Amino acid sequence: QVQLVESGGGVVQPGRSLRLSCAASGFTFSSYAMHWVRQAPGKGLEWVAVISFDGTNNYYAEFVKGRFTISRDNSKSTLYLQMNSLRAEDTAVYSCARDQFPWGSRHAFDYWGQGTLVTVSS
């Protein structure tokens, strides 16, 4: 069965960095675009970034552009999110999610991890 398991969250001071990982299993990871989505406490879902199935294309929400980097290692079936220059407003549960269909784009997200909490606080 498809599983997505995030790790790497924690408490970090403003301005510091953190790297999140999402370990995938149960499907051909290298065939699917992958996303990071976040949800601040008590707030709605907020899309963060996407990376194409082969890692050649990625796109970001404006509020993380230049600070966050999405990447993947298809040989390890793992997705990453490098977060630099963290701000208090980045505090949220960060979840990885899979594109519904292989290759292509403009799809819904059909599998989600449970998320990892990132707290940015001094």
Added chain:
Amino acid sequence: DIQMTQSPSSLSASVGDRVTITCRASQTISSYLNWYQQKPGKAPKVLIYAASSLQSGVPSRFSGSGSGTDFTLTISSLQPEDFATYSCQQSYSTPYTFGQGTKLEIK
């Protein structure tokens, strides 16, 4: 960026009621509109994709309609397990924005 606006933000209803949630996009998104259900502490679950296609395993009481800028999610007869938060999302262009969510509560 495409803004997604849902209404209402919250809704009280009873088991057996028919419920409709609307989602409006700030510009046309064709049929690239998805609906998710989320329960507290759980990951979102896709219900409807491409505006009107029912995700495998989702009960047929859920349906979606619309195209362009205006979309609806309808639950034909509410069941106890349907009380949750529902969010729309456009996948027409990045950033793939979500609506603010509609919290469906028991009356």
